[in-house]
Structure formats: C-alpha cells, structure tokens
Amino acid sequence: MTERVFSIAKSVLAVAVLLSLASAGGVLGYLRQPRELRFEPPVAADLDWFRLMSNGIGGTPPESYFALGKPYEADAYNLSQGKRLYAWFGCGTCHGDGRGGVGPSFLDGWWLYGPEMVSIVASIRDGRPHGMPAFRDRLTIEQIWQLAGYVQTIGSYSPKVAAPSRNDDKQTRPAENRGPAIILFDEGPVGVHPDQGPSP
Amino acid sequence: MTSRNAGALRDTAFDAAEIDRRLAAIWSTTPGVWGALATVDHKVIGRRYITTAFVFLALGGLLSLLMRLQLAQPEARFIGPDRYNQLFTMHGTNMMFLFAVPVMQAMAVYLVPLMVGTRNIAFPRLNAFSYWMYLAGGLLLWIAFVLDTGPDVGWFAYVPLSGPQYAAGKRADIWAQMITFTEVSALAVAVEIVVTVFKHRAPGMSLDRIPLFVWSMLVTSFVVILAMPAIMVASTALILDRLVETHFFNPAEGGDVLLWQHLFWFFGHPEVYIIFLPAVGMVSTIVATFTRRPVFGYLAMVMALIATGILAFGLWVHHMFVAGLPRLGESFFTASSMAIAVPAGLQIFCWLATIWAGRPIFTTPFLFAIGFIVTFVIGGLTGVMVASVPFDTQVHDTYFVVAHFHYVLVGGAVFPLLGALYYWFPKLTGRLMSETRGRWVFGLIFVGFNLTFFPMHILGLQGMPRRIYTYQPEMPWSGLNMFISLSAVILAGGFLLFFIDVIRSARTGAVASSNPWEASTLEWATSSPPPPYNFARLPVVGGLDPLSDRRDVLPVAAGLRVDRRELLVSSIVEATPEAREASSGDSIWPLLAAIATTATLIWSIFTPWAVVWGSIPIAIALIGWFWPKGVPEDES
Numbered sequence: 001m002t003e004r005v006f007s008i009a010k011s012v013l014a015v016a017v018l019l020s021l022a023s024a025g026g027v028l029g030y031l032r033q034p035r036e037l038r039f040e041p042p043v044a045a046d047l048d049w050f051r052l053m054s055n056g057i058g059g060t061p062p063e064s065y066f067a068l069g070k071p072y073e074a075d076a077y078n079l080s081q082g083k084r085l086y087a088w089f090g091c092g093t094c095h096g097d098g099r100g101g102v103g104p105s106f107l108d109g110w111w112l113y114g115p116e117m118v119s120i121v122a123s124i125r126d127g128r129p130h131g132m133p134a135f136r137d138r139l140t141i142e143q144i145w146q147l148a149g150y151v152q153t154i155g156s157y158s159p160k161v162a163a164p165s166r167n168d169d170k171q172t173r174p175a176e177n178r179g180p181a182i183i184l185f186d187e188g189p190v191g192v193h194p195d196q197g198p199s200p
Numbered sequence: 201m202t203s204r205n206a207g208a209l210r211d212t213a214f215d216a217a218e219i220d221r222r223l224a225a226i227w228s229t230t231p232g233v234w235g236a237l238a239t240v241d242h243k244v245i246g247r248r249y250i251t252t253a254f255v256f257l258a259l260g261g262l263l264s265l266l267m268r269l270q271l272a273q274p275e276a277r278f279i280g281p282d283r284y285n286q287l288f289t290m291h292g293t294n295m296m297f298l299f300a301v302p303v304m305q306a307m308a309v310y311l312v313p314l315m316v317g318t319r320n321i322a323f324p325r326l327n328a329f330s331y332w333m334y335l336a337g338g339l340l341l342w343i344a345f346v347l348d349t350g351p352d353v354g355w356f357a358y359v360p361l362s363g364p365q366y367a368a369g370k371r372a373d374i375w376a377q378m379i380t381f382t383e384v385s386a387l388a389v390a391v392e393i394v395v396t397v398f399k400h401r402a403p404g405m406s407l408d409r410i411p412l413f414v415w416s417m418l419v420t421s422f423v424v425i426l427a428m429p430a431i432m433v434a435s436t437a438l439i440l441d442r443l444v445e446t447h448f449f450n451p452a453e454g455g456d457v458l459l460w461q462h463l464f465w466f467f468g469h470p471e472v473y474i475i476f477l478p479a480v481g482m483v484s485t486i487v488a489t490f491t492r493r494p495v496f497g498y499l500a501m502v503m504a505l506i507a508t509g510i511l512a513f514g515l516w517v518h519h520m521f522v523a524g525l526p527r528l529g530e531s532f533f534t535a536s537s538m539a540i541a542v543p544a545g546l547q548i549f550c551w552l553a554t555i556w557a558g559r560p561i562f563t564t565p566f567l568f569a570i571g572f573i574v575t576f577v578i579g580g581l582t583g584v585m586v587a588s589v590p591f592d593t594q595v596h597d598t599y600f601v602v603a604h605f606h607y608v609l610v611g612g613a614v615f616p617l618l619g620a621l622y623y624w625f626p627k628l629t630g631r632l633m634s635e636t637r638g639r640w641v642f643g644l645i646f647v648g649f650n651l652t653f654f655p656m657h658i659l660g661l662q663g664m665p666r667r668i669y670t671y672q673p674e675m676p677w678s679g680l681n682m683f684i685s686l687s688a689v690i691l692a693g694g695f696l697l698f699f700i701d702v703i704r705s706a707r708t709g710a711v712a713s714s715n716p717w718e719a720s721t722l723e724w725a726t727s728s729p730p731p732p733y734n735f736a737r738l739p740v741v742g743g744l745d746p747l748s749d750r751r752d753v754l755p756v757a758a759g760l761r762v763d764r765r766e767l768l769v770s771s772i773v774e775a776t777p778e779a780r781e782a783s784s785g786d787s788i789w790p791l792l793a794a795i796a797t798t799a800t801l802i803w804s805i806f807t808p809w810a811v812v813w814g815s816i817p818i819a820i821a822l823i824g825w826f827w828p829k830g831v832p833e834d835e836s
Contacts (some may be wrong), residue, residue, distance in 0.1 A: 022343055024802065034739050037282060076369030139370070165365075166364050166450070170452050171445065178445065
C-alpha cells in the first residue's frame with residue numbers, strides 16, 4: 001500500500017515537473033513580452049511629469065510609470081523599439097555604437113548624469129550642455145522613454161533578460177544581450193573627465 | 201537450441217488459454233499512474249498520441265474561428281494586429297507541427313506493428329520518449345500563446361522578420377525551440393517505423409505482401425529522416441543568431457537570408473508529402489476494404505509512393521518563386537512541380553479503377569475516401585496552376601494560395617484521416633462509431649469545407665492578401681468574407697459533431713468484433729482492441745491479403761518464449777525469421793530523459809550555458825535508460 005502511494009507520488013511529481021518546465025518557459029518569455037503598442041493619451045502624457053533633482057541628476061518618475069510596471073526598462077518590445085530609434089535619430093553619429101565618439105560613451109561605466117531612467121529621459125528630452133541636443137520636438141515622450149531604456153540597457157553591467165540582440169549589420173561590438181558593458185569596460189586608470197561639464 | 205535456453209518456457213508447451221494468461225502477465229502495462237507513465241506499449245502510446253493530436257486539432261480550429269470572426273466584416277475591432285499575428289502563426293504552426301505530422305505518425309505507431317504482425321514497435325522506449333517530447337513541445341507553444349508570448353512571425357518564420365533585429369523578445373525563440381521538440385519526436389518515430397517494417401514483419405510477409413498503408417508509412421518515414429534535419433539545422437541557426445550573435449542569416453557579415461528559405465522549404469515541401477503519403481495509405485486501405493477487392497495495381501501504387509517520396513525533395517523552390525531566383529532554376533522547379541502530378545494522378549486512377557471494378561459499400565470511411573478524391577483533385581489542379589511562375593507571381597501571398605493549400609492539406613490528409621479514424625476506431629477502442637452520425641459528420645464537413653475554402657480562390661484572384669488582420673470597406677471583399685465566415689460555422693459544426701461522436705462511441709458504441717469490416721489485413725486478425733501482446737501466436741503470411749486468402753485458418757508461428765517479452769526478427773526482403781529478440785519492458789527513464797531534455801531546450805532559449813549544464817541531467821537520464829540489465833543478449 002505504501003509502495004503504491006509512493007509510486008503515485010512519484011508519478012504526480014514527474015508530471016508536475018514536466019508541466020512546470022513548459023510553463024516556466026512560457027512565464028519567462030512572458031516577463032519580457034507584454035506588448036502595449038499604444039497607451040491611452042492621458043497615460044502617455046503623464047510620462048512627461050517626472051521630477052528631477054535641481055542639479056539635473058536623478059529624480060522620480062511619475063507614479064503612473066510604476067503602475068504600468070516600469071515597461072521601458074525590462075520589456076523586450078520597448079527596448080527593441082528604442083534600438084531602432086537610436087539608429088533612426090542618428091544617436092550613433094556622436095555616441096557611436098555605444099562606445100562614444102564626439103559624445104560620451106555608454107559602455108565605460110561613467111554616467112555623467114547618473115544611470116537612472118529619469119536622468120537619461122531628461123538628457124534626451126531637454127538636452128545637456130556641451131552638445132547634447134533636445135529631442136522633445138522630434139520624438140514623442142513614449143519614444144523618448146523607449147530610447148532611454150535602450151541607452152540604459154547598453155551600459156548595464158548585468159545584461160537585462162529582455163535586452164535586444166544584434167542587428168543585421170556589420171558587427172562592431174557584442175550585442176546588448178551579451179552584456180557589452182561588462183566585456184568592453186576598461187578598468188585601467190580612469191582619467192579625469194573634463195567633458196563632465198561645469199555642473200557636475 | 202543451445203542448452204542455455206533449454207529451461208526457457210516456450211509457447212509450444214501450453215494450450216491457448218495458458219499462453220494468453222502468461223503473455224498477458226508479461227506484456228501488460230502495470231495499472232496506476234506509475235504504469236501509465238512508464239509504459240512502452242505501442243498501442244497505449246499510439247492512442248495517447250492520437251488523442252493529443254486531436255486536442256491540438258480542436259485548439260487550432262478554435263484559432264481559425266477567431267480569425268474568421270475578425271475577418272467577417274471590414275475594419276472589425278474584435279482582434280488587434282498583434283494578437284492576429286499570433287493567431288495565424290499559432291494556427292499554422294499548430295496544425296503542421298503539432299497535428300498533421302504527429303497524428304499520421306501516431307496512426308502508424310498504433311497500426312504498423314499490428315499490420316506487420318509483431319508484438320511491439322521497434323525501440324519501444326524511444327517511442328515513449330518521443331511522445332513525451334511531443335507533449336512538452338506542444339505545451340510550450342500553447343502555454344506561451346496563452347501568456348501573450350505566442351510566435352507572431354508566420355508558420356515559416358522567414359528571416360529577417362524572425363531574426364534578432366525584428367522579432368523582439370522570445371516569441372520567435374519559442375517557435376524555433378518548439379520545432380526542435382517536434383522534430384526530435386518525429387525523427388524518433390520515423391526510425392522506429394523503418395526498423396519495425398524492415399525487421400519485425402511476420403514470417404512470410406515479403407516486400408510484395410506488405411499492406412499499402414505500411415508501405416506509405418515506410419516511405420513517409422524515410423522522407424521524415426531526410427527532410428527534418430534541414431529544419432532542425434535552420435531553427436538552431438536561428439536561435440544561435442538571436443541568442444549568441446552568429447551570422448547565418450546576416451548578409452552584412454556574409455550570411456544569407458535566402459539560406460533560411462532554402463533550408464525551410466527543403467523540409468517544408470517534403471512535409472506536405474509527409475502528411476499526404478500516410479493519407480494515401482489510409483485511402484488505399486479503406487478503398488480495398490469497402491470495394492471488397494484488392495487495390496488495382498499494387499505494384500504501381502507502391503512505385504508511385506516511392507516516386508512521390510523521391511520527387512518530394514526536388515521541388516521546394518516553387519515556394520520561393522518571387523524571391524528573385526535565376527530563370528533556369530525557376531523553370532526547372534516548375535517542371536519538377538508538374539512532374540509530381542504524375543504519380544499522384546496514377547494513384548487517383550488506381551483508386552478509381554478499384555472502385556469501378558469492385559462493389560463499393562458506402563460507409564462513412566468510404567465516403568471520406570470519395571470526399572478525399574474530389575477535394576484533393578481540385579487542390580491538385582490549383583497546385584499545377586501555382587506551379588507556373590507567372591501565375592504564382594500573380595497570386596503569391598494571396599488567399600488563392602490559402603485556398604490551394606487548405607484543399608490539399610484538409611482534402612488530402614484530414615478527410616482520409618477522419619475516414620481512417622471511423623475505419624480503425626473499433627481496433628482502437630473495441631467499439632464502432634455511429635454510422636448515422638458519421639454520415640452527418642461527413643456531409644457537414646465536406647459541404648462546410650468547400651463553402652469555406654472555395655470562395656477563397658476568388659478572393660485571392662481579387663487580390664486579398666493573406667495574413668491581414670483587417671481590410672477596408674472600399675475593398676470588394678466583404679461579401680465573400682462574410683460568406684466564408686458563416687460557412688466556417690458549418691465546418692466547425694461538422695467537427696463538433698465528430699468529436700461528440702468519438703466521445704459517445706468510445707463509451708456507448710456498439711461492441712465490435714475482431715473484424716467488423718471483413719477486411720483482409722493482419723490487424724483484424726486479433727481482437728478489438730488487441731491484447732497487450734497483440735497476437736497470442738505470431739501469424740504467418742502467405743499472400744497480400746492474409747485474412748481473405750484463407751479466411752477460416754490463419755497459420756501461426758510457434759516456439760516463442762512466454763516468460764519474457766519476445767518477438768521475431770525477420771529478413772528485409774523475404775521476411776524469413778532470423779532471430780528471436782527480447783523487447784524492452786516498461787521504464788520511467790524515457791520520461792525522465794524527456795524532462796531533462798525539455799529543461800535544457802527551454803533554458804537554452806535564455807542562455808547558451810544551458811546546453812552545458814543541461815547536458816548533465818540528460819546524461820544521467822540516458823545512463824539510467826541504457827544501464828545494462830544483466831540479462832544475456834538475444835540468441836539467434
């Protein structure tokens with residue numbers, strides 16, 4: 001009798017494992033999937049109302065951003081849209097493939113205004129001193145958030161699960177899902193950053 | 201015999217009742233859940249396979265109804281574009297990879313060992329493994345879809361759309377990995393079928409006495425073995441491109457986008473024949489039984505099967521006519537596409553000659569066979585039309601193509617399959633399906649099908665593209681679309697009645713005798729449903745129709761052991777007995793191996809390290825599976 005109970009328990013376990021494996025795959029996929037193609041206009045407009053510290057570094061996103069589940073940092077669709085915007089709006093002309101050029105690099109571990117989403121969104125929307133133009137008239141606020149999420153993804157030290165993969169282009173650096181910032185980060189002596197600007 | 205075996209118990213020592221008792225003790229599946237998970241009985245696994253495949257058919261049918269609901273009116277708001285993309289991708293993927301191919305192989309898993317007169321399929325544990333892999337792949341796809349992560353790149357997932365740049369997230373990876381699951385299971389079954397047919401045939405069943413269904417499954421299995429590796433290579437290359445930045449399909453780094461199309465269709469076109477050839481075998485069996493005579497032109501039928509199997513590999517490029525290929529290539533593949541109409545036509549005429557010369561009995565299976573001939577000929581005619589480059593260029597990616605392939609796939613495979621289910625249902629369950637309901641089912645499905653899909657030809661010629669989630673009211677398509685959607689309700693009603701009939705007949709149908717149709721092939725020589733050991737004594741075959749040649753007596757072979765699972769190994773051509781061989785017993789290891797493989801495959805969507813770490817549990821499971829049993833090897 002105990003043997004029979006034992007064997008039933010084993011079988012239930014086996015089926016449970018099979019089911020949970022399959023659903024784990026689905027759930028993990030889902031974590032980076034939900035695809036909100038277009039927010040309600042008031043929700044989208046609210047994305048503009050984040051608050052920034054007085055020195056322009058760091059701040060608080062709008063409450064609604066948390067209610068939405070922080071879609072622009074961990075969502076595959078938004079990140080890949082951000083990657084497209086990065087190409088379409090010529091970000092690469094100054095920032096290269098993320099390693100910088102005329103503009104600062106995103107992969108060297110140094111964020112001039114901090115790595116927070118609101119800082120990056122503010123940089124793109126309002127521009128920054130020493131050459132960063134404002135894009136508020138060229139991109140909608142949703143697109144700016146998408147682009148900011150992507151920029152944060154390039155420079156992140158643990159590659160996000162939802163990070164996009166390579167493009168069908170010449171390969172110049174590892175793709176975002178391979179964690180280029182870990183691979184390419186130069187630990188060597190960090191020079192002064194004269195390009196920081198006066199404040200900071 | 202050697203002295204080592206002198207003490208072994210042979211069936212010559214006992215009377216019939218005692219043999220049954222001892223064989224049942226040694227071959228039966230242990231009752232309970234554990235026994236159900238460990239079983240390697242080809243009949244249990246075959247039934248499971250068939251049931252699962254029909255569940256997927258029902259689910260895929262529901263998806264098509266959702267699409268028809270959306271397309272019934274212009275500018276409908278029922279389903280958004282993103283969901284619609286998932287719907288048509290899931291419908292195609294589900295029907296091709298989770299229904300059509302597995303269900304045909306499942307019928308073979310159940311029937312081929314019975315039809316060649318053996319006690320179990322070759323490599324029974326591999327058979328159990330293949331079912332669990334298939335189930336896991338199906339669950340992966342459907343659970344992902346329910347969670348809004350279903351693939352959305354079309355069932356043939358062309359790059360660059362499905363590549364790393366344009367298919368965000370894991371949707372395309374889930375599609376590609378589901379391919380790996382189903383192809384592993386399909387390849388496993390194909391190998392088992394080939395070995396069963398070549399080495400486990402009943403004594404005397406020489407190559408020219410093999411039933412046509414078995415021939416068709418043999419050819420199909422070879423096509424599977426040759427075609428499926430192409431898609432596994434392709435889908436693996438796609439996952440590598442997406443996950444670890446290989447450049448198989450990246451033209452900027454020397455890859456080739458067209459490579460995907462070649463690899464896919466090198467599998468994808470034979471796939472059509474993987475689905476169609478078993479149906480040919482089913483129709484041949486049904487026609488022979490219900491015209492009360494052997495199929496006209498056995499040799500011609502077999503040659504046509506083999507010719508189709510070979511030609512299937514020579515025409516994949518006709519799916520790529522608009523991809524911009526060299527003129528010579530297009531001409532060659534136009535010619536080869538038309539050439540395959542020759543063996544198909546030969547088969548049609550052989551069936552017509554059989555019906556002409558016989559005394560047809562119009563039962564439900566036979567009606568489905570007739571429905572198959574009519575529908576498939578229409579699909580074949582439009583096939584010859586789209587085989588010509590200028591015509592194909594005009595209708596490519598329109599509803600004309602949708603109509604064409606539903607005519608050949610539903611007409612060419614689903615009709616015979618439903619007929620085959622009505623025909624073999626007594627052998628599967630021991631009960632007959634309802635003839636009255638069966639006629640209604642046939643009528644509703646045949647009429648509903650033609651009303652649904654014939655107008656799609658016209659829609660296609662009017663320019664309606666496939667895979668659009670809605671269309672504007674200015675387009676001249678809305679009337680026909682509404683008509684199609686309403687007709688789809690008739691078709692769905694037919695299938696609903698079919699499923700009701702299956703469930704009710706399985707519970708309360710008339711109890712079937714061992715040979716209710718007075719058919720002539722070996723599966724009808726044993727009881728309905730067969731005992732776990734299939735045949736108490738293995739039959740000896742003296743002709744093409746072993747049961748009709750000498751209906752009163754069927755010669756049998758004696759001398760097999762009754763104290764272990766034992767079956768006969770016979771020679772390929774003449775099927776003379778060569779050895780007695782042990783058949784493996786129940787084991788849980790196939791399920792554990794399938795679980796380990798499932799974990800690795802799903803994990804590897806997310807990180808390449810899964811292949812490294814996942815290989816450890818797989819290795820453990822395989823070691824357990826192949827652990828030496830301490831019994832001597834088989835004796836000749």
